[in-house]
Amino acid sequence: MAIPGMEGMTAMDSTQKIENDESRSARSEKLKQERRKELLGVALAVFAERGYHQTRISDIIEAAGVARGTFYLYFESKHAIFGALLDDVLGRIRESVVGVDSSADAAPLRAQIHGILVRLLSLVRESPALSQLALREAIGLDTEIDAKLDAFYAELHRWLSESLSNGQRLGFLSAFDAPLVSWCILGSVERALRLLLEREGAFQIEAIADALLDTHLTGILPR
Amino acid sequence: MAIPGMEGMTAMDSTQKIENDESRSARSEKLKQERRKELLGVALAVFAERGYHQTRISDIIEAAGVARGTFYLYFESKHAIFGALLDDVLGRIRESVVGVDSSADAAPLRAQIHGILVRLLSLVRESPALSQLALREAIGLDTEIDAKLDAFYAELHRWLSESLSNGQRLGFLSAFDAPLVSWCILGSVERALRLLLEREGAFQIEAIADALLDTHLTGILPR
Amino acid sequence: MAIPGMEGMTAMDSTQKIENDESRSARSEKLKQERRKELLGVALAVFAERGYHQTRISDIIEAAGVARGTFYLYFESKHAIFGALLDDVLGRIRESVVGVDSSADAAPLRAQIHGILVRLLSLVRESPALSQLALREAIGLDTEIDAKLDAFYAELHRWLSESLSNGQRLGFLSAFDAPLVSWCILGSVERALRLLLEREGAFQIEAIADALLDTHLTGILPR
Amino acid sequence: MAIPGMEGMTAMDSTQKIENDESRSARSEKLKQERRKELLGVALAVFAERGYHQTRISDIIEAAGVARGTFYLYFESKHAIFGALLDDVLGRIRESVVGVDSSADAAPLRAQIHGILVRLLSLVRESPALSQLALREAIGLDTEIDAKLDAFYAELHRWLSESLSNGQRLGFLSAFDAPLVSWCILGSVERALRLLLEREGAFQIEAIADALLDTHLTGILPR
DNA sequence: AATGAATGAGTATTCATTCAT
DNA sequence: GATGAATGAATACTCATTCAT
Numbered sequence: 001m002a003i004p005g006m007e008g009m010t011a012m013d014s015t016q017k018i019e020n021d022e023s024r025s026a027r028s029e030k031l032k033q034e035r036r037k038e039l040l041g042v043a044l045a046v047f048a049e050r051g052y053h054q055t056r057i058s059d060i061i062e063a064a065g066v067a068r069g070t071f072y073l074y075f076e077s078k079h080a081i082f083g084a085l086l087d088d089v090l091g092r093i094r095e096s097v098v099g100v101d102s103s104a105d106a107a108p109l110r111a112q113i114h115g116i117l118v119r120l121l122s123l124v125r126e127s128p129a130l131s132q133l134a135l136r137e138a139i140g141l142d143t144e145i146d147a148k149l150d151a152f153y154a155e156l157h158r159w160l161s162e163s164l165s166n167g168q169r170l171g172f173l174s175a176f177d178a179p180l181v182s183w184c185i186l187g188s189v190e191r192a193l194r195l196l197l198e199r200e201g202a203f204q205i206e207a208i209a210d211a212l213l214d215t216h217l218t219g220i221l222p223r
Numbered sequence: 224m225a226i227p228g229m230e231g232m233t234a235m236d237s238t239q240k241i242e243n244d245e246s247r248s249a250r251s252e253k254l255k256q257e258r259r260k261e262l263l264g265v266a267l268a269v270f271a272e273r274g275y276h277q278t279r280i281s282d283i284i285e286a287a288g289v290a291r292g293t294f295y296l297y298f299e300s301k302h303a304i305f306g307a308l309l310d311d312v313l314g315r316i317r318e319s320v321v322g323v324d325s326s327a328d329a330a331p332l333r334a335q336i337h338g339i340l341v342r343l344l345s346l347v348r349e350s351p352a353l354s355q356l357a358l359r360e361a362i363g364l365d366t367e368i369d370a371k372l373d374a375f376y377a378e379l380h381r382w383l384s385e386s387l388s389n390g391q392r393l394g395f396l397s398a399f400d401a402p403l404v405s406w407c408i409l410g411s412v413e414r415a416l417r418l419l420l421e422r423e424g425a426f427q428i429e430a431i432a433d434a435l436l437d438t439h440l441t442g443i444l445p446r
Numbered sequence: 447m448a449i450p451g452m453e454g455m456t457a458m459d460s461t462q463k464i465e466n467d468e469s470r471s472a473r474s475e476k477l478k479q480e481r482r483k484e485l486l487g488v489a490l491a492v493f494a495e496r497g498y499h500q501t502r503i504s505d506i507i508e509a510a511g512v513a514r515g516t517f518y519l520y521f522e523s524k525h526a527i528f529g530a531l532l533d534d535v536l537g538r539i540r541e542s543v544v545g546v547d548s549s550a551d552a553a554p555l556r557a558q559i560h561g562i563l564v565r566l567l568s569l570v571r572e573s574p575a576l577s578q579l580a581l582r583e584a585i586g587l588d589t590e591i592d593a594k595l596d597a598f599y600a601e602l603h604r605w606l607s608e609s610l611s612n613g614q615r616l617g618f619l620s621a622f623d624a625p626l627v628s629w630c631i632l633g634s635v636e637r638a639l640r641l642l643l644e645r646e647g648a649f650q651i652e653a654i655a656d657a658l659l660d661t662h663l664t665g666i667l668p669r
Numbered sequence: 670m671a672i673p674g675m676e677g678m679t680a681m682d683s684t685q686k687i688e689n690d691e692s693r694s695a696r697s698e699k700l701k702q703e704r705r706k707e708l709l710g711v712a713l714a715v716f717a718e719r720g721y722h723q724t725r726i727s728d729i730i731e732a733a734g735v736a737r738g739t740f741y742l743y744f745e746s747k748h749a750i751f752g753a754l755l756d757d758v759l760g761r762i763r764e765s766v767v768g769v770d771s772s773a774d775a776a777p778l779r780a781q782i783h784g785i786l787v788r789l790l791s792l793v794r795e796s797p798a799l800s801q802l803a804l805r806e807a808i809g810l811d812t813e814i815d816a817k818l819d820a821f822y823a824e825l826h827r828w829l830s831e832s833l834s835n836g837q838r839l840g841f842l843s844a845f846d847a848p849l850v851s852w853c854i855l856g857s858v859e860r861a862l863r864l865l866l867e868r869e870g871a872f873q874i875e876a877i878a879d880a881l882l883d884t885h886l887t888g889i890l891p892r
Numbered sequence: 893a894a895t896g897a898a899t900g901a902g903t904a905t906t907c908a909t910t911c912a913t
Numbered sequence: 914g915a916t917g918a919a920t921g922a923a924t925a926c927t928c929a930t931t932c933a934t
Contacts, residue, residue: 028914031914032914051363052363053276056906056907056908057907057908057909058907058908066915066916067915067916067917068908068909068910068916068917068918069909069910069911069914069915069916069917069918070914070915070916070917071909072908072909072910073914073915077908077909078907078908078909136362136363137363139359139362139363140274140275140359140360140362140363141363150421164443167443171445172444172445173443173444173445174441174443174444174445174446176434176437176438176443177430177433177434180426180430180431180434181434181437181438181443183414183415183418184411184414184415184434184435184438184439185411185438186414187410187411187412187413187414187415187417188407188408188410188411188414189410190410190414191406191407191409191410191411191413192403192406192407192410194410195403195406198373203403207400207403208403211399211400211403211404211407212407214399214404214442215399215404215407215408215439215442216407216438216439216442216443217442217443217444218397218441218442218444219437219438219439219440219441219442220387220390220396220397220399220404220439220440221395221396221397221440221441222394222395222396222397223397223446251896251897251934254897255897258897279923279924279925280924280925280926281924281925289898289899290898290899290900291899291900291901291925291926291927292897292898292899292900292926292927292928293897293898293899293900294926295925295926295927296897296898296899300925300926301925301926474913474917474918477918478918481918497809498809499722502902502903502904503903503904503905504903504904512919512920513919513920513921514904514905514906514920514921514922515905515906515907515918515919515920515921516918516919516920516921517905518904518905518906519918519919519920523904523905524903524904524905582808582809583809585805585808585809586720586721586805586806586808586809586810596867610889613889617891618890618891619889619890619891620889620890620891620892622880622883622884622889623876623880626861626864626872626876626877626880627880627883627884627889629860629861629864630857630860630861630880630881630884630885631857631884632860633856633857633858633859633860633861633863634853634854634856634857634860635856636856636860637852637853637855637856637857637859638852638853638856640856641852644819649849653846653849654849656846657845657846657849657850657853658853660845660850660888661845661850661853661854661885661888662853662884662885662888662889663888663889663890664887664888664890665883665884665885665886665887665888666833666836666842666843666845666850666885666886667841667842667843667886667887668840668841668842668843669843669892697893700893701893725927725928725929726928726929726930727928727929735894735895736894736895736896737895737896737897737929737930737931738893738894738895738896738930738931738932739893739894739895739896741929741930741931742893742894746929746930747928747929747930
């Protein structure tokens with residue numbers, strides 16, 4: 001609703017004139033943000049349904065009920081609005097993957113990881129269109145988009161790799177090539193998310209999270 | 224099988240005539256296949272470098288040194304040549320993934336799986352362009368291509384899932400959701416292949432194969 | 447109907463606003479129709495000069511001084527603009543051929559028919575390009591166009607055939623195969639129109655109309 | 670069968686060599702003409718079915734079962750083979766329209782004209798494809814083709830016009846603008862032929878010929 | 893003569909983006 | 914801000930014709 005960093009600016013000023021101007025611009029700014037969000041939502045739906053290349057600007061503006069030029073008032077290009085959507089979903093994924101609390105009174109490690117996985121899977125279930133953007137549409141689109149995705153995965157990988165290394169240092173985990181195994185795990189998770197996306201309803205989030213955990217924690221050989 | 228330029232030196236009986244005709248048409252057929260393969264090779268390189276959408280037919284024919292019409296003599300469309308390349312790489316991957324031999328005198332299971340992984344990874348190392356086609360370019364291109372890829376992964380998954388189920392039945396493997404875990408493993412392998420593709424030289428094939436095996440066989444928890 | 451540049455000088459109540467909007471959209475609609483008509487006119491000239499197949503979209507847009515895309519803003523395709531022109535000319539011909547008034551105080555039959563012929567011939571003289579479209583260019587172009595032409599001629603034929611049958615019933619005309627003779631007459635008229643088109647200036651409209659009338663009314667044998 | 674002007678060349682010569690060569694070349698010439706005719710027949714069928722522009726050289730050579738290059742051995746171009754076919758049909762029409770015999774012991778004028786019309790209509794019935802070429806496909810194709818058609822019609826017109834003038838001079842026909850009326854009659858006939866072509870079976874040749882004759886000879890007014 | 897692989901000029905149509913109103 | 918008419922670069926595909934074998 002309120003624009004971050006703008007909240008304080010609506011405080012009463014001494015002159016009516018300024019107050020009016022400010023409140024007017026604040027209001028218009030608000031309207032602008034709302035329209036922007038509406039466009040983002042519409043574009044998301046269209047991109048998810050038709051794919052990036054099959055989507056025409058016309059599809060978006062028709063669905064949004066705005067004029068052609070209006071679109072370019074809010075986004076520099078087709079590429080830009082896709083980038084904005086991608087940033088959005090990548091941000092949400094980032095938020096789902098918070099650090100593991102290794103303090104004494106923290107939840108058991110397994111439960112924490114389980115939570116992360118459930119959050120990720122729920123994100124896919126609740127925002128399938130957005131997820132599809134990151135998991136399918138964005139791949140191989142563009143050097144710029146590719147770089148963005150690569151950076152994101154690198155970031156995830158760094159976080160996971162360091163977590164695993166920590167676990168190894170603390171003796172929680174066995175000795176293995178942490179960076180390499182991190183990529184494997186990321187791959188598993190990515191495929192699991194895609195699974196939920198493509199075969200909606202065929203799998204339970206809990207079941208997937210457990211399968212991911214068990215496979216990677218204890219493997220498939222009998223103990 | 225007549226030697227080029229030697230036909231006139233033999234008696235011109237009807238048999239010879241037919242033979243000549245056959246050899247001539249066989250030769251032209253051979254040339255045709257060569258031309259086709261050359262076009263495929265060139266297109267592969269261009270697709271891998273620029274991506275499907277950034278690739279124009281002009282790029283391919285210029286690189287191949289043939290005329291515009293010649294391209295369409297061998298492939299119905301840009302889409303068709305991409306499909307042919309994809310079929311090619313999917314076929315190669317299929318060949319790399321042969322059945323596991325569970326007879327008494329067979330190699331140990333681990334060694335067999337290790338072999339499969341090494342074959343897959345080698346394929347990526349040796350044919351990075353072709354691999355990139357399957358792992359990046361083909362994703363989200365087209366409903367038809369998508370269906371082809373989906374079918375391929377479904378096939379891989381079926382094979383893996385049944386293999387795991389077999390292992391469980393024989394007591395080699397612990398109890399787990401075989402279909403789900405199969406997807407996880409496929410995800411790991413896919414990411415590992417992509418890793419080799421993107422960070423060429425940063426990883427050793429053997430190391431990756433081992434990491435994949437260990438993670439999934441015994442997990443990352445200490446035993 | 448607001449005067450351009452005057453809008454701001456009137457009170458900005460909602461009624462005015464709507465009126466302004468309406469006049470603005472009406473004006474733009476008018477401009478659009480004008481642009482469309484201009485394109486039709488230019489295309490007509492080019493089609494008449496070069497023929498359908500020899501005419502490229504470039505010819506039309508260059509002559510019209512608009513951009514490529516603009517053309518497609520007004521017409522779906524080359525075929526579509528030709529169809530629109532054909533509809534235009536067929537409509538005009540239809541208008542030229544009004545029903546014959548057989549009431550007691552009507553003009554004599556001969557004079558009425560003479561009038562129809564003169565109108566048709568004048569149409570050709572005044573809009574030779576348009577006429578050429580219907581009489582030459584449209585023939586054998588396309589199944590769709592063919593169907594349109596056939597339907598038009600069938601309509602003309604039905605009208606003429608019924609008129610003749612009426613005349614026979616009323617005793618004005620002798621006994622003959624009305625449908626067949628109608629086709630003959632249509633053929634004569636068509637050729638006469640083509641004559642005027644191709645040998646512009648060599649014949650007088652009145653002379654042609656008289657010749658057509660006399661030939662079909664009383665024949666070429668002496669009475 | 671035999672090539673006009675070539676029959677005498679197969680007479681016995683003194684030397685075997687020459688005889689062989691000549692007979693061989695005569696035979697090959699014969700074969701050549703046969704192949705040419707076959708191509709013409711096939712092209713005719715295809716042109717009639719699909720129309721000139723929709724017909725591809727591929728359609729013709731596939732239907733004829735010859736190679737691409739072979740076509741160009743017999744005809745310079747697509748345009749040329751169409752021209753040859755058009756010449757053929759125009760020639761046949763010319764043959765159908767022979768001079769009217771005005772000698773004392775000749776058949777009555779009406780019967781003679783009736784014969785001409787029946788010949789023309791029969792030509793259309795027996796060679797609808799060929800007729801369609803002249804009556805539909807050839808129109809507006811090309812300046813060259815147009816000129817050929819125009820010249821043909823002019824020729825027909827000249828013949829008819831002079832015949833009518835003769836009749837007038839001899840008192841058989843009333844006074845009218847012979848050239849103009851000739852065009853009207855040509856138009857009627859043309860349309861009648863087209864009628865037979867398009868509504869095959871709906872009309873009898875005799876009926877059409879009679880309708881044409883009656884309309885133009887005595888008109889549609891009661892006598 | 894016959895073949896058919898190769899050629900390459902030719903063109904309708906699309907669609908992201910701009911900009912005058 | 915909003916509009917939507919105008920823009921024009923971009924491009925896959927066709928097909929008549931040639932020519933080496």
